[in-house]
Amino acid sequence: MASEKVKTFTDNNFDDETSKGVVLVDFWAEWCGPCRRLAPTVDALASEFDGRATVAKLNVDENPNVPGRYAVRGIPTLLLFKEGQLAETIVGLRAKEDIAQMIERHLGA
Amino acid sequence: MADRKVTIIGSGPAGLTAALYTARANLKPLLVEGLEAGGQLMLTTMVDNWPGFRDGIMGPDLMTEMRAQAERFGAEVMQGNVTKVDLQNRPFTLAFANGKSITTDALIIATGASARWLEIGSDRKLSGHGVSTCATCDGYFFRGRPIAVVGGGDSAMEEAIYLTRFASKVTVVHRRDALRASKIMQDKAFANPKIEFIWDSEVADVLDEGKGEVTGIVVRNLKTGHQTTLPLDGIFIAIGHTPNTSLFEGQIDLDANGYIRTQSGTKTNVAGVFAAGDVQDHIYRQAITAAGSGCMAAIDAERYVEGMSDHHAGEAALQTTS
Numbered sequence: 001m002a003s004e005k006v007k008t009f010t011d012n013n014f015d016d017e018t019s020k021g022v023v024l025v026d027f028w029a030e031w032c033g034p035c036r037r038l039a040p041t042v043d044a045l046a047s048e049f050d051g052r053a054t055v056a057k058l059n060v061d062e063n064p065n066v067p068g069r070y071a072v073r074g075i076p077t078l079l080l081f082k083e084g085q086l087a088e089t090i091v092g093l094r095a096k097e098d099i100a101q102m103i104e105r106h107l108g109a
Numbered sequence: 110m111a112d113r114k115v116t117i118i119g120s121g122p123a124g125l126t127a128a129l130y131t132a133r134a135n136l137k138p139l140l141v142e143g144l145e146a147g148g149q150l151m152l153t154t155m156v157d158n159w160p161g162f163r164d165g166i167m168g169p170d171l172m173t174e175m176r177a178q179a180e181r182f183g184a185e186v187m188q189g190n191v192t193k194v195d196l197q198n199r200p201f202t203l204a205f206a207n208g209k210s211i212t213t214d215a216l217i218i219a220t221g222a223s224a225r226w227l228e229i230g231s232d233r234k235l236s237g238h239g240v241s242t243c244a245t246c247d248g249y250f251f252r253g254r255p256i257a258v259v260g261g262g263d264s265a266m267e268e269a270i271y272l273t274r275f276a277s278k279v280t281v282v283h284r285r286d287a288l289r290a291s292k293i294m295q296d297k298a299f300a301n302p303k304i305e306f307i308w309d310s311e312v313a314d315v316l317d318e319g320k321g322e323v324t325g326i327v328v329r330n331l332k333t334g335h336q337t338t339l340p341l342d343g344i345f346i347a348i349g350h351t352p353n354t355s356l357f358e359g360q361i362d363l364d365a366n367g368y369i370r371t372q373s374g375t376k377t378n379v380a381g382v383f384a385a386g387d388v389q390d391h392i393y394r395q396a397i398t399a400a401g402s403g404c405m406a407a408i409d410a411e412r413y414v415e416g417m418s419d420h421h422a423g424e425a426a427l428q429t430t431s
Contacts, residue, residue, distance in 0.1 A: 032246045033151035033169045037144075040188060060249070071322040073250040073343065074237035091237030093144045095190050095206045 005046035007056035011065040022053040111200030119219035121148020123386025123403035125175040130407030132182035147172040215410040222350035222387040231315040239323025244268035256343035265347035266294040273303040375406040
């Protein structure tokens with residue numbers, strides 16, 4: 001189960017939701033084994049950065065437009081937005097500490 | 110006193126079987142999952158060669174069952190990644206990405222192997238943007254599009270066949286003039302009208318780094334040297350695996366290809382350190398052989414730990430009598 005701190009983004013609300021602050025989006029799908037592995041990490045990051053950064057998931061099955069726009073053709077992929085601009089891309093699995101450091105870097109600057 | 114009697118690194122069939130057996134031996138094992146938790150089976154669909162499931166079982170489901178079974182007997186599964194080991198001093202020390210560390214009397218290494226890349230630079234840079242090592246994860250993005258699969262083994266054929274569900278056409282690029290895959294997989298692949306083959310060839314480049322997505326590949330014929338550009342939207346790499354042993358370099362014996370050398374069962378050259386599964390096996394590389402060697406490592410580790418306590422008991426007895 002996804003933590004309630006993790007927001008759910010869709011093709012419709014994506015631009016609004018990513019327009020302000022630091023936002024981490026996890027592109028995933030039900031049938032993707034590695035996505036399931038990354039899910040607890042994303043949950044933990046949402047709790048860790050609660051109130052400081054937004055952590056969200058976007059289901060690529062239900063929302064094909066946003067992945068198309070960012071040429072996402074592999075999952076899991078994490079995109080980090082800062083004030084609406086794409087700032088970082090992580091493809092595949094990564095340790096929670098590495099992702100946290102990346103978020104911190106953009107929060108600090 | 111070490112924090113743990115037995116610690117296992119890796120959560121594929123080898124690691125989880127080792128956890129099951131050491132848990133049932135009351136050794137209260139700690140299993141560190143690693144980044145690619147569940148191992149290679151998490152990237153598969155139907156597994157038809159795991160005995161006991163006559164209709165097959167989905168790879169991720171099999172791993173969920175194995176994990177639950179190990180936990181049922183008291184194995185503790187920890188999310189996380191070992192970043193450093195000290196196998197020179199006893200008890201052994203493992204350090205984690207979160208800065209914490211633990212000590213253990215015996216260690217079972219079951220870190221497996223990860224997909225190998227082409228190592229031509231452009232393949233890694235376009236990872237996630239058309240280059241993939243996981244057909245079940247990324248096939249979906251190529252509905253109605255032409256793609257390539259690189260490799261000639263069972264995994265390559267399995268991926269090529271699976272990908273025909275989505276792709277308009279699958280071109281298999283293979284270095285030799287014949288497949289290494291098993292007969293049954295070859296027959297399936299040759300019979301599939303969506304699959305074409307380019308023999309005696311390697312991928313020289315993946316296009317287009319400038320655009321940030323795959324638009325084609327450059328294929329070089331190894332016999333003639335002739336290069337052709339193939340326009341396509343995706344490329345799946347299935348050219349084998351590399352053992353995950355960089356953590357142990359310089360501390361235990363590895364062979365020329367980086368696999369852990371084992372002897373008389375699952376023993377490494379360091380007493381108390383055992384290895385199981387693909388990390389020490391470049392020949393069989395099956396889920397069932399990995400599980401089998403995980404069981405062997407558990408039994409070897411159990412004997413080692415018992416030997417240690419007998420030794421301590423002996424020492425204690427000597428002290429009381431003297």
